[in-house]
Amino acid sequence: MTDHDTPIAAAQPAKIVPPQAMGANIRELAIRYGFLLLLAAMLVYFSIATSGFASPQSAVFILQSVSITGILALGVTATMVVGGFDLSIGSVATTAMMASSYIMVILNGDALTAIAVCLLIGIVIGLVNGFLVVYMRVPDLLATLGMMFLLVGLQRIPTEGRSIATGMSLPDGSTATGSFSPAFLALGRHKFDFLLPNLVPVSVVVLIVLAILIWFFLEYTRFGRMMYAVGSNERAAELAGAPVNAYKMFAYVISGVFASIGGILLAARLGRGDIASGNNLLLDAVAAALIGFAVLGVAKPNAFGTAVGALFVGVLLQGLTMMNAPYYTQDFVKGAVLVIALVFTFALSERGKR
């Protein structure tokens, strides 16, 4: 043990890098930046191959198409960080959509009430999910699967299974008197001026703000760091003094609230409480979060990766659509991207091997 006395001596970079190590370095770089490179290459390719792809409108359209999915994905990322999962996000979003519509159209409520109630619903569902997982010891996938079923059914009960729209006829024969408030609809339809007038929709701004918030929270606060510790080794986190149960509960609340924000934006965009919408939200969001594992090659849930993952799918679908690929190939493309990302994560990266 000659290097025993000078433990950091090895930190000095070796002058000659053996070819083996260089191969390892290239491989490491490929794993770390491969997905970002692929994204950049896709952008370049579509810009050249199609006319109109490389424009602010197209960029905004892509962002808008992934905004709600992305918000849900950021929420589920929080539960993945603590080693859990949330399958109920899709139905939380549709429940929030139905609830906000119900409050405004049938109960004549205003936009603020609707939004407040939806956020409250998100918090309560998050707490119930957390309670089931943490204190009732139901495995996370099963608890949130149960919650998903429960919500899918629950959101249909008040309207006896009908969609909610302004002027709809009610079960007692009368007509609904309320309507969506303009302020609420603006959440889905208003566009801010940015570079061009009327360019950036509210949902894109919300996505960007939430992405930055959750990214900062997870990476740069002690709470976020502890959540990663809980997900990586719960017992060690507990013996380091972390209130493990509280962190887990909190992660499910984040997930519930983000999903309900997604639901509010969905209702505002559609202008009605549509029973049939939001079917794909869960799978798309989970796919984005899982693709995020591969971004930067960290093989763990991370907010930046999730945002890039959502964007990746959006760019790919938009590009293919502009190249006249038929709509029914979309799910296939998403699936293929997900599988490739998972191979990146688990087969190629160092961490996945452990």
Place this chain on the structure above:
Amino acid sequence: MNEEPVFRVEGLRKSFGRIQVLGGVDLSLRAGSVTALMGANGAGKSTLVRIVSGVYTRDAGHISLAGQIFSPSSPAEAIRAGVVTVHQNINDGVVADLDVATNLTLDRLNGRSARWFFNPRRVRREAKAVADRMGLSLDLGVGISGLSLADRQMVAIARAMAHEPKVLILDEPTSSLSSAEAERLFQLVDRLRARGVAILYISHRMSDIRRLADSIVSLRDGRITGTFTGPDLDYEGAVNAMLGKAISHDGIAVRNGGATVLGAEELMLSPSARPFDFVLREGEVVAVTGLVGVGKTALAETLFGARQPFAGRMSLDGRRYQPRTPQEAIAEGVFLVAKDRADNGIVPDFNIYENISLPFLKRLARVGGVSSRGSERGEAKRQISALGIVCRSERDEMHTLSGGNQQKVMVARWLSQPCRLLVLDEPFQGVDIAARRDIAEKLRASAQGRATVVFLTELDEAFEIADRILVMSEQTLAGEHLNAGIDVSKLLAEIAGQHEMVN
């Protein structure tokens, strides 16, 4: 007792990579006799069992069974040849979702001769035969999940015995049983012995060994260090051979502690244990030693608030101290370096500095909980040079470090902030000698200003590090020694639990 050994192991060797686990083990078992195998953690007991039961292959050596060469290539082959092993983890031996009858006949569902169709009546009939022969009176229709651990153990053994083995290996069978349950197991072992089975009984528990053993074999560092037979077994000698007392404790300048930091009165770790008192003083290093399973970890976790004592009071610096969670203990200045670092210490996704700062993120963070990586890395760098952690930088991943260096990171974590009481539970587990010496030196050098207590099974480690040694046995304190001119035979007697006979 039979004269010729029915099962004989000669010169057995096994290495994993560069690490030699068994360095030439000789062992013989006689029919109708119980041989107890004693060994500390890492002595090679499990490896020996796994080779004999066909899980591992040996590197060198001979095994013979009833005069024939015995070299099983799979567990199934070992069972067919007549060597049956009941493993330590009881729930590995039974299928919890099936009933007793199916569990008793489980191994008949496989193999070439097994029938394709499952006939519950025939299974019940065969199971009844198995149970009757063992004198097992259990409801065959009951699910395993409804049984106590002892009954599950009985089912596992009964199924094993249905093969009419010549050799039965019991690997720490009582480690999760109560004393009443253990007694039922002992009676079963008595019956099997009377029937002429050669039994290898692996245990740390002196009470088990006193009750059952016809002879004792001590294993230490992959070698047999003592064999004891005859009507009056030398239990103390066996413990001695297992722990290895030929220890030169040079260079320890034994210090007397200052003011009392932690006091415990009438502490009871379990309802049946005798209450005990002790104090830990400022500036001293106290080692608590004893065999595996005597309550050392329970005491360590009690001090740290990870477990509540059954009864008793503790005080810290004269104030009442009763932590309900590790969080409260840390806030009061009591830190624990937990044992089994992979399970209880290391966060595998975090690098070195993130692992070190983990408990103190609140203290190190800026306003609003924003973490300060700069100060975390600075602290980590200080600890890396103080403990001589061999790494490229403080941002290295944990899995790139050797076991000794990983343990140094775990110790560094809790040395990075001042504390009143530092508790270390088996800090030298899976740690090479050089790293062990570094950690021990650092602990002693930094001992001023706090009390330090180290829980250790290996006696020579205790001699190496402690000013004072406390002995635990059967969930209570059995003795206390100053680490200078120790009466080693008295110490060993206390470890072996012989104080109870004296009293």
